Amino acid sequence: MSAPLLEVNDLKMHFPLNGGLFGAADRFVYAVDGLSFRVEKGETLSLVGESGCGKSTVGRAILRLLKPTGGQVVLGGQRIDDMSSSALRPLRRRVQVVFQDPFSSLNPRIRVRDALAEPINNFRLAKNRQELDRKLNALMDKVGLPREALGRWPHEFSGGQRQRIGIARALAAEPDLIVCDEAVSALDVSVKAQIVNLLGGLQAELGLALLFISHDLAIVEHMTHRVAVMYLGKIAEIGTKRQIFARPRHPYTEALLSAVPKPDPDSKRDRIMLKGDVPSPIDPPKGCRFHTRCPYAFERCRSEEPRLKEVERGHEAACHLNDRAAEDNPLLSGARA
Structure with a gap:
């Protein structure tokens, strides 16, 4: 079996808050606190969760816009999280980003x-001016914009353009x-669909892998292969699109899915309203980080942190409920605790 394109192992991003004795930080924001996942060649992995869960920080750490506090980022079998800037420079070509705004x-x-010529020149991907022009024209064709737009300024275009x-x-x-860091969240609904379709077409044509960071599960369901659900700096659940949307094995995933609008107005789904606010990443709860809002929490959840464990092939979840028999697991029986 070939190695994945991207491997993230126990990634941590802890931001110091203020100086303690002798200037050392005594408090940290645990924005990302031990994340592991992989992205295969040509695959879309969606990283989802509420605002503030740390998903955009994960993207910036992979891009090395932030230097990780701990863990490893491995690209094509080569570790990049501890590389010097000069050693990393030629590898930056392999991972690019599309921002929200x-x-x-x-x-x-x-x-x-x-703007488009800059990366081509930086990585010496064109031998001469003629080849550069061909590449620029091809790029405009690929994204559905007229070639004459190359001579225009950014303010002359709409948000979708x-x-x-x-x-x-x-x-x-x-x-x-x-x-793709919330790459469609700032766009109108119709334009959003066009951009998602464009990304899907480009992926099929070019064999691209996508790390799609989003809070919009309706969009995610349309375009992804696998889903990783984040809560307060950790992965709560990860699996294929079918596994996550058809049979979630974490209460947080279940609550997120209950809020997704259904295309059929007569389709009924009980909305799960989570109580309270997301705890502070400065002082996350002991035990399961979700237990303060979980409708199924029991004593073990308050004292023991659940590990991400396989619940079926290719499907992992970090929830003590999955250690119970199926008839005693409310995620499987449909009964609320």
């Missing part, structure tokens, strides 16, 4: 042509993996 991610002072330019810029480096 399509306007602020583009330099308003340079034309589209220069700017996001297409952002995707073209990511493609310009000829990457293996694109991190």
